[in-house]
Amino acid sequence: xxxxxxxxxxxxxxxxxxxxxxxxxxxxxxxxxxxxxxxxxxxxxxxxxxxxxxxxxxxxxxxxxxxxxxxxxxxxxxxxxxxxxxxxxxxxxxxxxxxxxxxxxxxxxxxxxxxxxxxxxxxxxxxxxxxxxxxxxxxxxxxxxxxxxxxxxxxxxxxxxxxxxxxxxxxxxxxxxxxxxxxxxxxxxxxxxxxxxxxxxxxxxxxxxxxxxxxxxxxxxxxxxxxxxxxxxxxxxxxxxxxxxxxxxxxxxxxxxxxxxxxxxxxxxxxxxxxxxxxxxxxxxxxxxxxxxxxxxxxxxxxxxxxxxxxxxxxxxxxxxxxxxxxxxxxxxxxxxxxxxxxxxxxxxxxxxxxxxxxxxxxxxxxxxxxxxxxxxxxxxxxxxxxxxxxxxxxxxxxxxxxxxxx
Numbered sequence: 001x002x003x004x005x006x007x008x009x010x011x012x013x014x015x016x017x018x019x020x021x022x023x024x025x026x027x028x029x030x031x032x033x034x035x036x037x038x039x040x041x042x043x044x045x046x047x048x049x050x051x052x053x054x055x056x057x058x059x060x061x062x063x064x065x066x067x068x069x070x071x072x073x074x075x076x077x078x079x080x081x082x083x084x085x086x087x088x089x090x091x092x093x094x095x096x097x098x099x100x101x102x103x104x105x106x107x108x109x110x111x112x113x114x115x116x117x118x119x120x121x122x123x124x125x126x127x128x129x130x131x132x133x134x135x136x137x138x139x140x141x142x143x144x145x146x147x148x149x150x151x152x153x154x155x156x157x158x159x160x161x162x163x164x165x166x167x168x169x170x171x172x173x174x175x176x177x178x179x180x181x182x183x184x185x186x187x188x189x190x191x192x193x194x195x196x197x198x199x200x201x202x203x204x205x206x207x208x209x210x211x212x213x214x215x216x217x218x219x220x221x222x223x224x225x226x227x228x229x230x231x232x233x234x235x236x237x238x239x240x241x242x243x244x245x246x247x248x249x250x251x252x253x254x255x256x257x258x259x260x261x262x263x264x265x266x267x268x269x270x271x272x273x274x275x276x277x278x279x280x281x282x283x284x285x286x287x288x289x290x291x292x293x294x295x296x297x298x299x300x301x302x303x304x305x306x307x308x309x310x311x312x313x314x315x316x317x318x319x320x321x322x323x324x325x326x327x328x329x330x331x332x333x334x335x336x337x338x339x340x341x342x343x344x345x346x347x348x349x350x351x352x353x354x355x356x357x358x359x360x361x362x363x364x365x366x367x368x369x370x371x372x373x374x375x376x377x378x379x380x381x382x383x384x385x386x387x388x389x390x391x392x393x394x395x396x397x398x399x400x401x402x403x404x405x406x407x
Contacts, residue, residue: 033057039053052065063119086104088102103233141382142380144380146166146176151185161374214261242264278312296358316343324358325375367399369398375393377390385405
């Protein structure tokens with residue numbers, strides 16, 4: 001049987017096409033299995049637990065975490081490494097597309113200990129890069145955290161501001177233990193590309209430094225916050241009737257942190273807030289909200305919360321929403337009081353590209369300005385002293401104050 005030269009070429013081209021299809025399919029399989037939007041938190045005790053959330057383009061993948069004590073990546077494959085299976089579900093991200101959502105809460109860790117981990121599918125081509133985190137030590141008296149708010153971007157260029165600002169924050173506060181974000185993480189929560197940009201621009205930090213978010217009006221829209229809460233594995237000790245993941249509290253060192261949701265269930269959160277603060281035995285109390293109680297303007301719907309802040313001696317309220325910088329005098333019962341006798345309310349401008357015009361000055365404001373630059377704060381508690389330092393993206397200090405408790 002004679003085969004013409006043309007036939008050989010046809011067969012050769014067909015083989016190349018088939019090989020190309022196989023390569024493309026394998027590449028697509030590999031890329032859809034790669035973890036993205038990885039972020040850590042803790043749900044329980046920061047000394048002994050760590051929680052993880054990540055997405056995959058493939059909604060069918062079962063997620064796992066491999067973790068080992070120490071900082072050597074080789075230990076992940078050695079005897080003694082642990083593997084935890086994720087709660088893996090899928091979520092509709094629009095246009096008929098679904099993505100995988102993977103959450104794990106690891107318990108039984110040792111205080112003050114470094115761990116190396118990776119998340120993925122368990123297959124060789126489906127792992128994140130190994131990263132190291134450290135659990136809280138016993139009886140921590142000195143620690144720092146970063147406060148940011150309103151990243152609120154749409155395009156990849158928008159989120160470059162977020163990346164630059166957080167880079168500067170960790171340049172100045174390299175030992176910060178976690179991040180508190182006061183809401184409006186993206187402009188449109190239903191646009192998954194925005195979430196991709198949000199996480200990817202700071203992935204070198206979020207894979208080891210926990211981020212705790214407040215729910216903003218661009219995170220919960222018309223009573224729906226599924227896309228926002230799906231991206232975080234947060235304490236489930238919040239107010240009854242609130243969307244899970246939008247209200248919660250946690251402890252670190254000698255401080256208690258309360259995260260409230262200004263977007264829904266405001267009255268229902270009153271009872272929970274009072275009970276939470278009643279049971280608080282920490283020296284310092286910090287509250288994080290989105291719409292300000294005292295900022296460039298005020299949000300009258302949360303007046304009852306403010307009364308509870310006064311009643312239980314909340315030290316500091318971190319706020320967002322107004323896209324300008326505002327810091328109050330110490331306040332109690334709506335009046336300026338002496339240092340140490342009331343609550344200080346701060347709005348740390350914005351960490352994104354959108355700035356509002358400076359609103360009218362108010363009687364309660366000690367500092368109020370608009371510098372049209374991304375900002376952040378490094379907040380340090382050292383025993384009976386809280387030091388708040390606000391910087392712009394260029395590393396220039398814009399404000400500082402100190403709160404003290406009597407020993």
